[in-house]
Amino acid sequence: MRLRRTLLPLSLIVLAVVLTACGGTTAVPPTSLPPTQTPLPPPPTTAVPPTVPPPTTTPLPATLPPPTTTPIPPTSTPVAEPPATRIQFAAGATSALLEGTVQASAINRYVLRASAGQTMRVYLSPYQQERLLMAIWGADGDVLMSGRVEATYWSGVLRSTQDYYISVTTADGSTAVSYGLQVIVPERIQFAAGATAALVSGGAPAGGAHHYVLSAMGGQTMTVRLTVTQGLGLVVIWGADGSVLISDHAGATEWSGVLPSTQDYYIDVQAAADNPALAYLLEAAIPARIQFAPGAISAEVSGSAPPGGAVSYVLGAMAGQTMTVDLSFTQGLGLIVIWGADGTVLISDHAEATEWTGVLPATQDYYIDVRAAAGSPSLVYTLEVIIPPLP
Secondary structure (H helix, E strand, C coil): CCHHHHHHHHHHHHHHHHHHCCCCCCCCCCCCCCCCEEEEEEECCCCCCCCCCCCCCCCCCCCCCCCCCCCCCCCCCCCCCCCCCCCCCCCCCCEEEEEECCCCCEEEEEEEEECCCCCEEEEEEEECCEEEEEEEEEEECCEEEEEHHCCCEEEEEECEEEEEEEEEEEEECCCCCEEEEEECCEEECCCCCEEEEEEEEEEEEECCCCEEEEEEEEEEEEEEEEEEEECCEEEEECCCCCCCCCHHHCCCCEEEEECCCCEEEEEEEEECCCCCCCEEEEEECCCEEECCCCCCCCEEEEEEECCCCCEEEEECCCCEEEEEEEEEEEECCEEEEECCCCCEECCCHHHHCCCCCEEECCHHHHHHEEEECCCCEEEEEECCCEEECCC
């Protein structure tokens, strides 16, 4: 009985299995899984071995650039150029002379301070038969002279107050050259308002010079007188255009003449080399020209002069004419001096005269100075000149 109970459930299970295998029952549809964010692993694949390039005789390019036969210059710190040599004038001097040697392919530089309106002259003199180049420019870049012009002299009026540079170099760069460099900034002579003359004093070492410049107009008559109180000296006068009025060969201390053009005129006071240092007074006069009105036989001018000063006049007259000059003054004391352009003195300051009458010896310009006494107040005067026509 117990054995039968055990076999019956087992038989039922075997029967169910057989029926299922034989399709005797309807298949249960599969239950679909809900979507998931976890990706399914990819199917396994067979690893592909790496492709090895076949050997070749052509080398593969390197990452770095290939070597080149052109060398790359090493980076170096630039070498600073030597500073410019500053030019200093001695106290009271108007020039400086420097000597130097510029090496092959080198440049010597100089610098000096100058003011707007001043006139500067620069001379470069090589001591050997070699060519030198000179350039001049301002600190603001204003080029006064380019080194390409191959000039060794420059003169001009400075446009601004600043440092000015001068460079010296050889023309071919093949050999060292010694030289002298002279820089001149002349003292400008200015006439006081209404004055026709200016008086300056100065000095110069033996063999040296003091330099002046003044502006004048073409057709004006200029007189320059040098009075030496120590040593020996002379005057040299020329125009900015190079016109020489009197050279050092004349050995003169005085010059008078009609100026050829409107420009600056230079006056050098030069001291003799074998004498004591020069001390002097220099007078420059550009007299006012006295003109007669048409048909008139006289002219009258008025003016003033400081104590010890003078006012100069000039007029043209003909030989044989009679001229009368009369000076009257309302303040101070004064006198007249009269001479011809040829140097003929009609009356000197020794006469201490205020009036002169005489027959003129030549057809030329005649000069009349009205001079104020040194120990008196400023002179205030009237000057009358009378020249009747020839009979």
